[in-house]
Amino acid sequence: QVQLVESGGGLVQPGGSLRLSCTASGIIFRLYRMGWYRQAPGKQRELVAGITFGGNTNYVDSVRGRFTISRDNAKNSVYLQMNSLKPEDTAVYYCNARMNSQTDYWGQGTPVTISS
Numbered sequence: 001q002v003q004l005v006e007s008g009g010g011l012v013q014p015g016g017s018l019r020l021s022c023t024a025s026g027i028i029f030r031l032y033r034m035g036w037y038r039q040a041p042g043k044q045r046e047l048v049a050g051i052t053f054g055g056n057t058n059y060v061d062s063v064r065g066r067f068t069i070s071r072d073n074a075k076n077s078v079y080l081q082m083n084s085l086k087p088e089d090t091a092v093y094y095c096n097a098r099m100n101s102q103t104d105y106w107g108q109g110t111p112v113t114i115s116s
Helices: none
Strands: 003-007 010-012 018-025 033-039 046-051 057-059 067-072 077-082 091-100 103-106 110-114
Touching: 003 091, 018 033, 018 091, 018 110, 033 067, 033 077, 046 067, 046 077, 057 067
Parallel strands: 010 110
Antiparallel strands: 003 018, 018 077, 033 046, 033 091, 046 057, 067 077, 091 103, 091 110
16 A cells, blocks of 8 residues: 655744655655645645655745755655745645556645744
């Protein structure tokens, strides 16, 4: 059974930082492209950052330079370091593991709220 378990969300003031973690089980983690998505109220889910099994990364323009995605294959984990947080970063953040269209898994989501 595949499980992706996220943690690290919460309430933080603008300008603050959070580090999200996602630990996977039931998959050969090192073979998967990992991603962090987010969905704000009333908006579509969007890709925030992705990292390939080879370590190549990509970011949505709105977070580039503020967020950093990384992975630790030995711990079956992917991380999202979020700095200089803004109110518009408020959303539920989801971890995704994908190898192909038939092996595409999601975590349950962790809420992030940026507010003073």
